[in-house]
Amino acid sequence: MSSLYDFLETNSMYVVLFIVLIIWIGIFGYMWKIDRKLNKLEEDYK
Structure with a gap:
């Protein structure tokens, strides 16, 4: 699970985009x- 947190920390701009x-x-x-x-x-209606 820590690898997911590492990914989100290093690529936070891409996650936001x-x-x-x-x-x-x-x-x-x-x-x-x-x-x-x-x-x-x-x-x-017509």
Whole structure:
């Protein structure tokens, strides 16, 4: 388990970038899902 802590200590910048990347992917996925639902509602309204 200490090797994991060593990895996180030496590569902390990459860990932060990876977490931020995961958050951005989640945000864009959520926005894409909302866009699809909104387009469906617009088509049903017409």
